[in-house]
Amino acid sequence: MKKIMIVFGTRPEAVKMSPLILELKERRGIEVFVCLSGQHTDMTRSVLKEFGIDADIDLCIMKNGQTLFDITEAVLKSVGEVLKKNSPNVVLVHGDTTTAFATALSAYYCNIPVGHVEAGLRSGNIYEPFPEEFNRKAISLIAKYNFAPTINAIQMLKAEGVRDESLFLVGNTVVDAVKYSMNAKFTSPLLDLASNKACVFLTAHRRENLGAAMREMLMGVREAVDEISDLYVIYPVHPNPLVRSVAYEILGGHSRIILTEPLGVRETHNLIAKSRFIVTDSGGIQEEAVSLNKRVLVMRRVTERPEGIEAGFIKLVGTDREAVCLEICKAYSADFGSSQEVILNQKYNPFGDGNASKKIADVLEQKIV
Ligand code: UD1
Ligand code: UDP
Numbered sequence: 001m002k003k004i005m006i007v008f009g010t011r012p013e014a015v016k017m018s019p020l021i022l023e024l025k026e027r028r029g030i031e032v033f034v035c036l037s038g039q040h041t042d043m044t045r046s047v048l049k050e051f052g053i054d055a056d057i058d059l060c061i062m063k064n065g066q067t068l069f070d071i072t073e074a075v076l077k078s079v080g081e082v083l084k085k086n087s088p089n090v091v092l093v094h095g096d097t098t099t100a101f102a103t104a105l106s107a108y109y110c111n112i113p114v115g116h117v118e119a120g121l122r123s124g125n126i127y128e129p130f131p132e133e134f135n136r137k138a139i140s141l142i143a144k145y146n147f148a149p150t151i152n153a154i155q156m157l158k159a160e161g162v163r164d165e166s167l168f169l170v171g172n173t174v175v176d177a178v179k180y181s182m183n184a185k186f187t188s189p190l191l192d193l194a195s196n197k198a199c200v201f202l203t204a205h206r207r208e209n210l211g212a213a214m215r216e217m218l219m220g221v222r223e224a225v226d227e228i229s230d231l232y233v234i235y236p237v238h239p240n241p242l243v244r245s246v247a248y249e250i251l252g253g254h255s256r257i258i259l260t261e262p263l264g265v266r267e268t269h270n271l272i273a274k275s276r277f278i279v280t281d282s283g284g285i286q287e288e289a290v291s292l293n294k295r296v297l298v299m300r301r302v303t304e305r306p307e308g309i310e311a312g313f314i315k316l317v318g319t320d321r322e323a324v325c326l327e328i329c330k331a332y333s334a335d336f337g338s339s340q341e342v343i344l345n346q347k348y349n350p351f352g353d354g355n356a357s358k359k360i361a362d363v364l365e366q367k368i369v
Contacts, residue, residue, distance in 0.1 A: 001030070002089045002364075002368050003030075003031045003033060003087070003088040003089050004024060004032055004089065004091075004092060004368070005034075005035055005083070005090070005092070006021055006024075006032065006033070006034050006035065006091075006092045007035045007079055007091060007093055007099065007100075007103040008044070008093070008094055008100070009036060009037030009039030009040060009044060009099030010039050010040045010043070010044060010097050011040060011043040011047055012094075012095065012097075012282075012283065013044075013095060013097060013099065013100065014043075014044045015174065015177050015265050015284060016094055016095070016117065016118065016172070017092070017094050017117065017173070018048065018051035018180075019051075019173050019177050019180060019356075019357040020173050020356075020360055020361070021034060021051075021053055022051065022357070023357035023358055023360075023361045024357075024361050026361075027365060029365070030361075030364070030365070034054075034056050034057075035055070035057050036058040036060075037059050037071075037102075038059045038060035038061045039066075039075070039097065040062060041060065043239070046262075046264060046265075047264075050265055050266055051180070059074075059075075059078045059082070061078060065241075072098055072101070075099050075102035075103060075106070076102045076106050079102065079106045080109065083107060083112055084110060089112075089113070090114070090115050090144075090364065090368050091104075091115070092115045093115075093116060093117070093139060094116075094117045094118055095117070095118045095132075095135075095283075096118075096129075096132035096136035096139075096283075097132070097135065098131070100135060100136075100139060101139060104116070104138070104139045104143065105138075113144040113145070113368075114139070114143045115144065115145035115360075115364065116136075116139050116145065116146050116147060117173060117360065118147070118148075118149055118172060118173070119139070119143060119146035119148050120140070120148040120150075120153025120154060120156045120157040121304040121305070122136070122304055123302040123303065123304040124302065128208055128300065128302050129207070129208060129300070129304075130208040133304070137160070140160060143166065144166055145168065145363065145364070146167050146168065147170045147359075148167060148169055148170065149170065149171055149172035149351060149352060149356070150169075150171075150172075150350060150352075151169065152307060154169055168359070168360070170352070170359040171352020171353055171355065171356035171359065172287055172351040172352045172356055173356040173357050174284055174287045174288060174291065174352075175287070175349060175351055175353065175354045175356065176352075176354050176355070176356055176357045177265070177288075178288055178291045178292065178354075179354045181265060181266040181269035181270065182269060182270070182273065184266065186266050186270045188267050188270075190260070190263075190271060191267065191274060193232060193234070193258070194275055198228075198231050198276045198332070199233070199234055199276055200221075200231065200232070200234070200276060200277060200278070200328065201271050201272055201278050201279075201280075202233050202235040202278075202279045202280065203235065203236065203282050204217060204218065204235075204238075204247070204299060205238035205243050205281065205282070206300070209299065209300075209319055210240075210242050213319040214242075214243065214246050216319050216321040217299045217319040217321065217324050218246060218247060218250040218251055219250055219321045220323065220324025220325040220328070221257075221324060221328065222251055222254065222257070223321070223325040224325045224329055225256055225257055227325070227329060228328075228329065231256065231276075231328075231332060232258065233251070233256065233257045234258045234260070235259050236260045236262050236263045236268070237262070238262065247259060268288075269288060269292070272288055272289055272292050273292045273294070275294060276332065277294055277295040277296065277297065277332075278297070279296075279299065279328060280299065281298065281299040281300055283304070286298060286305050286308055287305060289313065289314075290308045290314065290349065291349050291351060295313055295314075295331060295334075296308065296314045296315070297315055297317045297327050297328065297331060298316050298317065299317060299318065299319050300316060300319070301316065302316070305351075307350035308351075310350070311350050315327065315331075
């Protein structure tokens with residue numbers, strides 16, 4: 001029996017690892033051990049519940065006001081203990097969170113091979129997104145198996161000297177997750193609203209946007225909603241107190257701006273599908289929106305997902321108040337242009353075909369010893 005340990009701690013990792021966990025559990029000869037760092041608690045657990053997955057261990061490291069120092073230290077030590085006790089054949093981490101980075105470092109210290117899911121994303125700027133760009137680059141130094149979502153990601157890894165035999169082009173498991181969500185019929189009051197009105201789905205939480213940039217961009221959103229009299233905004237607010245306080249101060253009390261607690265992942269995917277377009281600084285939502293044929297205004301200066309720009313779905317608008325307002329107004333009145341038509345007709349998704357989990361499981365079945 002080959003033992004695969006999967007470690008993660010935040011919502012986006014849970015969304016993108018869940019389809020892979022389900023797939024690996026189907027494979028004979030593989031034992032799957034799911035370890036939650038607990039970097040985030042409720043948001044991660046709620047995703048696992050929707051996918052019907054039970055974690056084998058939850059290290060519950062989250063504390064109020066946690067810093068990058070706190071998370072890194074807690075994950076490095078506590079995951080290290082779990083690794084030593086369980087001695088898996090391989091450890092899988094996802095993307096670029098502090099849990100993923102510290103787990104990879106822990107595994108390296110324990111001399112256990114690391115598989116990196118969603119390897120090779122690069123913005124080219126180590127401070128944007130911060131500290132994710134560093135985290136993913138550091139994991140690439142350690143990983144034995146790099147599961148890259150796109151050809152661009154493969155090229156990024158090659159340019160950094162990652163050897164060909166450790167590279168596997170598999171697509172992004174987020175497309176598998178979107179397929180999972182959209183397969184089941186789902187209804188909710190917010191979905192009814194998005195089905196009947198012109199709605200924008202909004203999220204904003206990035207660490208490098210906290211403070212002045214967050215205020216600016218949310219004021220830009222409010223101005224746009226004031227300008228467009230039939231536009232609604234649905235914004236599930238990230239629980240980070242530094243996000244919540246600004247979100248409620250700037251967007252609270254508006255009759256067409258709905259601020260909610262974080263939503264379940266199936267409701268989120270369905271809302272993206274029903275929205276007119278998306279405004280976000282999230283990473284994963286860029287891929288989900290493209291997978292659901294939606295335009296995305298990205299409130300960042302750089303993106304590590306150029307495939308979405310090339311496909312004509314993603315537009316970088318920065319965090320400037322006037323720019324955010326202007327771009328929302330333009331997107332609201334836009335005829336969505338020819339690039340989207342082309343993609344729809346060819347049924348082509350630059351982020352994958354929804355079979356990434358299968359491809360990763362195939363590689364692991366063949367390669368791990
Ligand atoms: C982390 C990831 C980011 C991902 C995001 C998803 C890193 C470096 N960043 O960012 O890539 O997009 O998760 O959500 O790992 N907090 C709460 N309640 C919660 C979650 C967080 O109060 O449920 C607070 C924390 O205590 C902390 C702050 O929010 O004070 C930030 O949390 P942290 O885990 O450091 O990073 P995120 O900004 O959430
Ligand atoms: N998401 C969710 N509920 C919400 C908001 C987002 O389930 O209220 C999901 C979303 O569909 C995506 C993931 O959370 O799969 C993105 O997480 P986030 O934006 O926090 O992190 P990032 O992708 O930027 O790292």
